[in-house]
Amino acid sequence: MTERILEVENLTIDIPVPSGILHAVQDISIHVDRGETLCIVGESGCGKSLTSLAIMDLLPKKAIRQAARLELADESIFGISERRMSDIRGNRMSMIFQEPMTSLNPAYTIGDQLTEALRRHRKVSRGEAKDRAVFLLEKVGITAAASRLGQYPHQLSGGLRQRVMIAMALMCGPDLIIADEPTTALDVTIQAQILHLLAELQREFNMGLILITHDLGVVARIADRIAVMYAGQIVETGSAAQIFTEPLHPYTRGLLDCIPIPGKTQRGAHLGAIPGIVPSLVGQMPGCHFASRCPLVDDHCLAGAVPLFDHRDTNRSIRCLRADNEDTQKISQEGVA
Amino acid sequence: MSDVVLEARDITRTFMISSGFMRGKRPLHAVNGVNLKLQRGEVLALVGESGCGKTTLAKMLLGLLPPTNGTLELDGQPLGSLSHLEIARIVQPIFQDPYSSLNPRKSIGSIITLPLQVQGDKDPSTWRQRAEEIMELVGLPRRVYNNFPSQLSGGQRQRVAIARALINRPRVVICDEPTSALDVSVQSQILNLLQDLRQELGLTYLMISHNLAVVEHMATRIAVMYLGRIVEEGDAETVFNNPQHPYTEALLGSVLTPDPSLGVPDTHLGAAYPNPLDMPTGCSFHPRCAKMMPQCKQQAPRPIPTESGHVECNLYEDDQGKMRMTS
Numbered sequence: 001m002t003e004r005i006l007e008v009e010n011l012t013i014d015i016p017v018p019s020g021i022l023h024a025v026q027d028i029s030i031h032v033d034r035g036e037t038l039c040i041v042g043e044s045g046c047g048k049s050l051t052s053l054a055i056m057d058l059l060p061k062k063a064i065r066q067a068a069r070l071e072l073a074d075e076s077i078f079g080i081s082e083r084r085m086s087d088i089r090g091n092r093m094s095m096i097f098q099e100p101m102t103s104l105n106p107a108y109t110i111g112d113q114l115t116e117a118l119r120r121h122r123k124v125s126r127g128e129a130k131d132r133a134v135f136l137l138e139k140v141g142i143t144a145a146a147s148r149l150g151q152y153p154h155q156l157s158g159g160l161r162q163r164v165m166i167a168m169a170l171m172c173g174p175d176l177i178i179a180d181e182p183t184t185a186l187d188v189t190i191q192a193q194i195l196h197l198l199a200e201l202q203r204e205f206n207m208g209l210i211l212i213t214h215d216l217g218v219v220a221r222i223a224d225r226i227a228v229m230y231a232g233q234i235v236e237t238g239s240a241a242q243i244f245t246e247p248l249h250p251y252t253r254g255l256l257d258c259i260p261i262p263g264k265t266q267r268g269a270h271l272g273a274i275p276g277i278v279p280s281l282v283g284q285m286p287g288c289h290f291a292s293r294c295p296l297v298d299d300h301c302l303a304g305a306v307p308l309f310d311h312r313d314t315n316r317s318i319r320c321l322r323a324d325n326e327d328t329q330k331i332s333q334e335g336v337a
Numbered sequence: 338m339s340d341v342v343l344e345a346r347d348i349t350r351t352f353m354i355s356s357g358f359m360r361g362k363r364p365l366h367a368v369n370g371v372n373l374k375l376q377r378g379e380v381l382a383l384v385g386e387s388g389c390g391k392t393t394l395a396k397m398l399l400g401l402l403p404p405t406n407g408t409l410e411l412d413g414q415p416l417g418s419l420s421h422l423e424i425a426r427i428v429q430p431i432f433q434d435p436y437s438s439l440n441p442r443k444s445i446g447s448i449i450t451l452p453l454q455v456q457g458d459k460d461p462s463t464w465r466q467r468a469e470e471i472m473e474l475v476g477l478p479r480r481v482y483n484n485f486p487s488q489l490s491g492g493q494r495q496r497v498a499i500a501r502a503l504i505n506r507p508r509v510v511i512c513d514e515p516t517s518a519l520d521v522s523v524q525s526q527i528l529n530l531l532q533d534l535r536q537e538l539g540l541t542y543l544m545i546s547h548n549l550a551v552v553e554h555m556a557t558r559i560a561v562m563y564l565g566r567i568v569e570e571g572d573a574e575t576v577f578n579n580p581q582h583p584y585t586e587a588l589l590g591s592v593l594t595p596d597p598s599l600g601v602p603d604t605h606l607g608a609a610y611p612n613p614l615d616m617p618t619g620c621s622f623h624p625r626c627a628k629m630m631p632q633c634k635q636q637a638p639r640p641i642p643t644e645s646g647h648v649e650c651n652l653y654e655d656d657q658g659k660m661r662m663t664s
Contacts, residue, residue: 036378043520053599187386188547192591194599214521217593221601240597256548258525260554261594262577268532271525277490 001034005176005208006093011068013050015064020158020282024050024063026262027308028230031178031210037199039219039240040212042229045278048212051229052178055210057085073175091121094169098181100105111149119173136167140197160189163197170201183218195222216259218242225315228252230293231289232281234308238316245303248311248323250294279298288321298323338553341413341511342541343398343428348407350393354593354614367393367615369565372405373638375509380535382552382573385562388613393522394562395511398430398543400424412508431501433514435494438484446482449500453602456505471500474537478592495531503534511543516551526633528555549592553577558646561585564613564621571646582646583628620651628652 013025025047031280032038040048053059055070057077070078094117097103105113114136115129124132130149137145140163153161162182170175179198183191199222202209215221219226222241228249236249247253258270265271276293279285287302288294294301300321308319348371353362366391373380396402400416409416411427418494429452432438439448449468458464471478475496486494495515502510515531516524528551536541546552550640556573561584566615570581580586590603606625610615617624623633631653640647641654 032579054499107534187385188549188591188593189587189604189606190591192602192604193606195593196603199601215593216521216595220595220597221599223597244595244597255521256595258521259595260525260528260550262550262592263594265554267573268528270532273428273526274522279490299655 002036003037003073004031005034005073006030006032007069007071008055009067011051011065011067011070013047013054013059013113014064014066015060015283016064023281023283025054026276028229029308030210030234034175034208035203035206037202037209037211037222039223039226040229041216041219041226042212043214043253043278045231046118046229046233048168048229049180052095052180052212056093057082058089058095059284076246077233084085087121090117090174091172092174093176094172094174096162096165096177096179096182098184100165100185101153103165104161106153109150109152110143110156111327113165114149114168114171117168121172132171133167133269136170137164139170140164140167140335141193142167146168152253158186159194162186162194162274166194166198166201170205173205176208176210178210178212179216180212182211183212184215198222211326218253229280233289233319234317235290235319236317237308238311238313242313242316246296248318249290249320250296250323251273251290271288275331286317290320294322296320299320340377341374342411343373344410344545345373345394345398345404346408346410347372348394348404348409350390350397350402351516351535356614357379358480363614366565366616368397368404370447371562371565371567373560373567375541375543375572376558376571377508377541378535378643379541379557380502380544381558381560382544382546382556383560383562384546384552386547390565391562392513394599395430395513395545398500399428399430399511400624401542402648414636425443425452425632426456426505426595427507428509428511429505429507431498431502431512431515434518435486435498435662436518440495441486443485444482445477445484445486445497447535448486449504452501452505460582467504468500471504474499474534475503476526482664489522491519492526493520495523496528499534503538503540507540509541509543511545513545515544517546517548524551531555543604550594560646561588564616566621566649567647568622569643569648569651571643571648575643575645580652581605581643581653583626583652587625587627604608620649621626 009029011025011028015022015024028051030038042048043069054065059065067078111133114133118124118129118132128328133149134145142148142163148317183194195218211222219239225239226243227234228236230251236252247256254272254274260271274293279289279292288306291301306319306321308317310317348368350368352365352367354365371394385391397404400421446468450464453464472479477493477496516527519527519598533544544555559573559576560567561571563584569585579625581587587604589600611624619635620633620638625628630651635649638649638651640649
């Protein structure tokens, strides 16, 4: 029996800007089970990072967050006090950021930074916290861990810093880890190592993992389930196999055509492209968000907001009226009627 | 007639790095004896991890940094004998980040025509027309001529950078990570554009990238760099299908193709990149090498010719190596 770790229902983020209201994230529903990896994939500005910040309640002050449900292991974490939230943050769920260079404090030793969260959340002595830090540094593959505790972030390489970030996220034994582009700043060789490590640790500690990335290669290799985001909305969800072998949404298909695949794409041939640019999310947008760039667009797409339909395959949904699949078509027509 | 546009012979660049207060300076060999030929019309990709000397090498090829040792020839003439302006007419760069490589206070038109001005072009009345021609070529609408970089999207900015590089019709373009700051859907547009321009204008590219999927797609030749040396070089197809050097193998093994049936590869590359100030003895790759042999700790490998290029690895020193290579 799987245990649900995170349940997010109808999450919406609005940000007031001088020219109106920016609807950055609209009606996002996601869930993560224990031991499961959910990848949120999308291009810059699609709202994937804001979604993760909203779950952690770390949004900028002026952003307005709304949700029907936001639960961490059956306990609501929406609208609770900042004091209670800070008991949860870094303790029961923690985050790994993209730039290990900027997310570590250069003025403190990594030992200080590693033990801070544990000392804040648990009643442990300095020595116990240090032991845990050494244990986890070794877990993430750092040699001579004890001697590293006295070092400062600038003394470590990029790959090592990201390992420290991962160890830090694990200090309190969280139920859920959110990793926002954890390998984007790293070399390919190190990227493979870090992903390998993340996957291994997730299995070992049986955590839920949300991985946010724009790299489809990473997604394919590590995800159990995938949510594709475009312009503030989830446009398609499904298992990794479903999304990569049979993408349904025109945006997902376009994205997969854009990347050269060694062995499949003919060398030097033209790559697929998605024409046009991402629409502005300021103000109300009637109809499908992808309509302006979609090859399948017709009048229905522009008529009204397109809901996320369940697909006949289990655990799969798609936000499209035109994806050429009979069942989806049928459901979607019912949905519109 | 020689078709070599750009040739580097045994070039080295050494930086003197301070090792602390009251201590002497130590040499850092960022580029350490590199031989490179760039043939007309080819796309040579330079790959390697950060810190391997790719960018230092590119700067030397652009004439922005003189080599400590060795010679560089551009079109058969020594680079040192050419002025900056002459070099700039033949070689032009496109940088990684179009958000920082364009001056935010200059209009698109003045950014694109700046090379004409710098080269002392005689006929300013034709500049606008020439800029518009090149804008059309790179797929920029004419109406953005008077706009500023902040008004353009990332893909459009990279097109501006490409237009600026091409307005004087250079022969060689050095692309330093041309798409890594861009989104996936925009990346493919820029790659397609670079391919088209190469054919239309007969350009030669030196492409620096760590995205090996992109490299495999674009390159005709590949040079793999490790700690300041080119450890393997050859035709793209040969190198990708049959990598000789264990480092090339590991690099290719860490490419994540979007195939959900495969897991995350274990590259066995072990610990971090070595400190270039404190280079390993013998073969500089030996501490991370999966096929390390006892002699690798002392014996630095020599370049050994392969089918289409060369490889530097002790595996191929003896007859056994040759057997492996031909098999």
